[in-house]
Amino acid sequence: MEFNVLVLGSGAATPTYARRCSSQLVSICGTRILIDCGEGSQNQLRKYHQKLQNVKMVLISHLHGDHFFGLPGLLSTMHLLGRTEPITVYAPSGGREAIELLFSVSGTDLRFPVEFKVLDFAEPTVILKERFYNITAFPMRHSLPCYGFLIAEEQPLLNLKPMSRIRYNLSNVDCVRAKQGEDIELEDGTILKNSELTMPPRQPRSYAYCCDTAFDESLIPIVHGVDLLCMESTFDEAFKAMAEERCHCTASQAATIARKAEVRRLMLTHFSARYRDVEPLIAEARSIFPDTMAAEDGLTYQIEK
Numbered sequence: 001m002e003f004n005v006l007v008l009g010s011g012a013a014t015p016t017y018a019r020r021c022s023s024q025l026v027s028i029c030g031t032r033i034l035i036d037c038g039e040g041s042q043n044q045l046r047k048y049h050q051k052l053q054n055v056k057m058v059l060i061s062h063l064h065g066d067h068f069f070g071l072p073g074l075l076s077t078m079h080l081l082g083r084t085e086p087i088t089v090y091a092p093s094g095g096r097e098a099i100e101l102l103f104s105v106s107g108t109d110l111r112f113p114v115e116f117k118v119l120d121f122a123e124p125t126v127i128l129k130e131r132f133y134n135i136t137a138f139p140m141r142h143s144l145p146c147y148g149f150l151i152a153e154e155q156p157l158l159n160l161k162p163m164s165r166i167r168y169n170l171s172n173v174d175c176v177r178a179k180q181g182e183d184i185e186l187e188d189g190t191i192l193k194n195s196e197l198t199m200p201p202r203q204p205r206s207y208a209y210c211c212d213t214a215f216d217e218s219l220i221p222i223v224h225g226v227d228l229l230c231m232e233s234t235f236d237e238a239f240k241a242m243a244e245e246r247c248h249c250t251a252s253q254a255a256t257i258a259r260k261a262e263v264r265r266l267m268l269t270h271f272s273a274r275y276r277d278v279e280p281l282i283a284e285a286r287s288i289f290p291d292t293m294a295a296e297d298g299l300t301y302q303i304e305k
């Protein structure tokens, strides 16, 4: 089952040639979810061979321009290309009004519905529950209302052992009940223990996106144990005071969250444009959490156990 993230932009604040503004495309179970949409994200989607119209949902962490200014342009292009499919946009309060004002003054009358959902929670909140996955939004400490996102697969059903169906002549209903963990009673009254029929399923995978945020240990229980944590690291430790003042993290702080949250892997993103080479930040983080990598525009990262 696909579950991966394509990084479209890994830079902070101002785009550079190597790193565009924040945006990622998550693919899960055939659904394309855009997380953040900095300026130029639609160009990045095209550059990396993604169909704009496949985006079903947009999650906007906060309304700073480097996470949000690409959204009106993207929606406008979808309109011009003839989209009729609805799209859902989750954003903090004000996002809807900003987009509607732009479309009003530009005389843009979208031919497809945009369903805006306001992120306004003091506690982690499940914002979407699908059959195979769910999305939780959680507030973070930043200079504007800002939310992180946790995308987690639902616990898969048990797997039927090979030959169970044929051996016991199970009906479709019996198979479903067995996968749900039930014992099965045959017509002659024989009880088949569930453990005879099924095998454990694979473990569900999870991905967390925390960008932008100050260092905040209250994130630890929320992202605990995720398979991939994408965490902002705008600065290195030499700029710790500036990071705190601007409500951002250093690479060491991101790694500290990863270590304490016992995540599987850490991906750093949202690098300040002052760093042409982010290797020192990665090295800094690896001294605390070894399995750290840098997000790179155009690369796809698998969410795996």
Ligand SMILES: [Zn+2]
Residues within 6 Å of the ligand: 012, 013, 022, 064, 066, 067, 212, 270
């Ligand atoms: Zn930012």
Ligand SMILES: [Zn+2]
Residues within 6 Å of the ligand: 062, 064, 142, 212
């Ligand atoms: Zn910000």
